[in-house]
Amino acid sequence: MSIQSPELEAAAPAVVTEDPRRSVWHALRRDWAAVACLAYIGLVVLMAVFAPLIVKLSGWDPYQFDQSAINPDLGGVPLGSWGGISADHWLGVEPGSGRDIFARIVYGARSSMLIALGATALTTVLGVVFGLVAGYFGGRTDMVVSRVMEFLMAFPALIFMIAVLSALPADDRQYLLVLVISVFGWPYLARIVRAQTMSLKEREFVEAARASGASRTRLVFTEILPNLRSTILVMVTLAVPGYIGTEAGLSFLGVGLVPPTPSWGQMIASSVSWYSVVPTFFLVPGAFLALLVLAFMVLGDRVRAAVDPGGRA
Amino acid sequence: MSLLSVRDLTVRFGSSAPPVVDGIGFSVPAGGALGIVGESGSGKSMTSLAIMGLLPPGASRTGTVFFDGQELTALSERKMREVRGNRIAMVFQDPLSSLNPYYTVGTQIAEAYRSHRSGVGRRAARQVAIEAMERVHIKEAGRRVDDYPHQFSGGMRQRVMIAMALSTEPELIIADEPTTALDVTVQAQILDLLAEVRRDTGAALILITHDLAVVSEVADNVVVMRHGNVVETGSTEQIFSDPREAYTQALLDAVPRIDDEIASLRSLGGDL
Numbered sequence: 365m366s367i368q369s370p371e372l373e374a375a376a377p378a379v380v381t382e383d384p385r386r387s388v389w390h391a392l393r394r395d396w397a398a399v400a401c402l403a404y405i406g407l408v409v410l411m412a413v414f415a416p417l418i419v420k421l422s423g424w425d426p427y428q429f430d431q432s433a434i435n436p437d438l439g440g441v442p443l444g445s446w447g448g449i450s451a452d453h454w455l456g457v458e459p460g461s462g463r464d465i466f467a468r469i470v471y472g473a474r475s476s477m478l479i480a481l482g483a484t485a486l487t488t489v490l491g492v493v494f495g496l497v498a499g500y501f502g503g504r505t506d507m508v509v510s511r512v513m514e515f516l517m518a519f520p521a522l523i524f525m526i527a528v529l530s531a532l533p534a535d536d537r538q539y540l541l542v543l544v545i546s547v548f549g550w551p552y553l554a555r556i557v558r559a560q561t562m563s564l565k566e567r568e569f570v571e572a573a574r575a576s577g578a579s580r581t582r583l584v585f586t587e588i589l590p591n592l593r594s595t596i597l598v599m600v601t602l603a604v605p606g607y608i609g610t611e612a613g614l615s616f617l618g619v620g621l622v623p624p625t626p627s628w629g630q631m632i633a634s635s636v637s638w639y640s641v642v643p644t645f646f647l648v649p650g651a652f653l654a655l656l657v658l659a660f661m662v663l664g665d666r667v668r669a670a671v672d673p674g675g676r677a
Numbered sequence: 678m679s680l681l682s683v684r685d686l687t688v689r690f691g692s693s694a695p696p697v698v699d700g701i702g703f704s705v706p707a708g709g710a711l712g713i714v715g716e717s718g719s720g721k722s723m724t725s726l727a728i729m730g731l732l733p734p735g736a737s738r739t740g741t742v743f744f745d746g747q748e749l750t751a752l753s754e755r756k757m758r759e760v761r762g763n764r765i766a767m768v769f770q771d772p773l774s775s776l777n778p779y780y781t782v783g784t785q786i787a788e789a790y791r792s793h794r795s796g797v798g799r800r801a802a803r804q805v806a807i808e809a810m811e812r813v814h815i816k817e818a819g820r821r822v823d824d825y826p827h828q829f830s831g832g833m834r835q836r837v838m839i840a841m842a843l844s845t846e847p848e849l850i851i852a853d854e855p856t857t858a859l860d861v862t863v864q865a866q867i868l869d870l871l872a873e874v875r876r877d878t879g880a881a882l883i884l885i886t887h888d889l890a891v892v893s894e895v896a897d898n899v900v901v902m903r904h905g906n907v908v909e910t911g912s913t914e915q916i917f918s919d920p921r922e923a924y925t926q927a928l929l930d931a932v933p934r935i936d937d938e939i940a941s942l943r944s945l946g947g948d949l
Contacts, residue, residue: 503734572775575729576762576789576841586788590779 388597391670398666401659408656412474419471424464426471426626441641455648458631459638465648468626472649475538475627476656480607482542483549488600490550492592495557500565500584506558513551521548522613529619537622545610553599560595564588594671601664605657612653628653679704680881681728681849686740688723688732688905698723699905700740705898707848710875710882712896712913714889714928720905721885725851729767730757745848763793766842770854772834776826782837783822786810790844809840812877813870832863836870843874850874851883856891868894889932893917901925 392398411418419425435441441459455466498509525544532540564570565588573587612629614620621627628649635646682704689696698720705711713721727738730749742749749760761767769775777785786809787802797805803822810818813836826834835855842850852871856864872895875882884895892899892913899916901908901924909922920926931944 568769568771568774569777571731572767572769572838573777573789574731574761575767575769577758577760577792578762578789579758582792587777591777593779 388594388667388670392666395666395670397662398670401663401666404655404659405663408473408652409477411470412477415470415474419467422464422466422470424467426463426467427624428467429461429463456642456644458634459642459645465631465645468631469628469649469652472626472628472631473652475621475625476608476611476653479538479541479545479611480604482538483545483607483610484600484603486542486546487549487553487603488596490546491553491599492557492589492596494550495554496561496584496589496592498554499558499561500580500588502562509554510558513555516548516551519548524548525614526617526619529614534622537620537625541611541614541620545607549603549607553596553603556595556599557592560592561588564591598664598668598671601660601667605660605664608653608657608660680707680709680745681705681883682743683724683728684741684743686724686727686738686742688720688727688736688738690736695905697736697905698727701900701902701905701907702740703900703907703910705849705881705883708875708879708881709898710884710896712892712899713883713885713902714887714892714899715902716887716928718904719902721887721902722853723905724902725767725853725883725885728851729761729765730754731761759793762789762842762847763845764847765849765851766845766847768835768838768842768850768852768855771858772831772838773858775838776834778826781823781825782810782829783807786822786837786841786844789841793845805844806840809844810837812843812874813837813840815840831859832866835859835863835867839867839870839874843878843880846878847880849881849883851885853885854887855884856888857886864891871895889917889929901928 392402455464455469457464458468494509494513498506525548528544529537529540565583570583570587573583578587611620611627612632615627615629616633618633620629623630631649632646632653635642635649639646682702684702685700686698686702687696687700688698701720701724703711703713713724715721723732723736726732728742728749730752732738738750740750744760744765747760749757752760776782780788783803783806786806787799790805791797791799791802794802807818807822810822815821815833815836821829826837829837839855850871855871856867859867868891871882871884874880882895884892886892896913898911899913900910901916901922903924908924909916909920911921916925917929920929
């Protein structure tokens, strides 16, 4: 600790002079992959936010049936090649009903993002709070929280979700989805926060803050929590794609969002019986979903790379 | 009337283990400077933590600590928090890790100050931080107040820690090995600073160290500790020129002197 070469000492201030809160952002801006991912995520978010406006522009409501775009004699196959892609229906129409795929993708983005972000927000709050409490107080508190986490992580979550979601009334499925995903999701963040808190609380600056009369709440939330910032940031960016996938998966299995509410996973599920006749019906939502998950994964990875070089402590 | 008086202080981990601090007592007059010296494991740091009520979990303390007529050992945790950092401040050994890397030094000094002065605004607290930094001779304090701990050298960080301790104008500063992690030239500057702070603010000082040279420069009185007991107490002059106990003499003999011919350094019969 005390041995420091003069060059290091001299170079240190020049290297890191910017606010650590802004340096992650700066590093990301110089990284083309991160910028591309952010751009795509931004596009989907805009789509989700302005869904009603965009749909007005494209001319079709996500719930509107267009009998003129399908051939009822052939069981509802869309008229025209490529699944009925035309100036009227930008991404084709749904076989059987003739609903506009573009409108359903736009509205599906809304439900995907809402559920994924809602679940992420809830798991982050739960994970951080329980992780901090277990790590800082230790002893019996830690024992209880840790056992609960182990129970939840060992639990066959998917089977439980399918069982619970199919047994409960389907009225407010989206809230129920967020709740169920969060209940099983928070331990993954909490155990990492717990481990880091345990090592941070032994650091001398926490001791020094305590000696200067800081209360326990202040120690936990203003001394320890900010130092967990990079961990939480990385975990959150990596959690979002997971929850998007989970929502799509549950909708695919028929226990997610209830039709006619559009959802990407549900669209993929209903495309299964049409895949050989109308492959675009599967490809469009599949591509949107795969790209979104990929974008979040790459972004998470880039954030970690930007945060990791570290050494600023 | 002494500012701090410690009577029969005992610290132990578990009920069956031998105590790490065994019924010690000493006192510090207002504005006085007491050095506590001893080898590692002699219980010096535990003594300071016991005074502050900051013992690690599993440790228990008996005995009494009177501070300015108030029995600290009888105070509630809430009342004790008002004393910590406000009336008794602490400076730790390792300035590299005793500042939170996430905040600017100014924020840390200002927040520590604000937590003891209700109703002080951020701007006023920032001004206090700048003044405290000027008082510990940090150049361009007005600019450096917005720097992060990693932008300071070890000696400068220890100055920041002392500035933080000073900001609330405490009556007693406990410095636990404040110079151990610093190199010798910086040590001298920090000791000068501590002496100057004491002179200017009239705060009493307890200096905990294993380094007798440090004590001889700063303290008026010395407590020599070993195995959790007080071996000898006396004025600095008396301890250094005429130690009564064999252990104190042995401790003094273990310090190499520049004007002596070196045969071999004497070591204490190590038992730790």
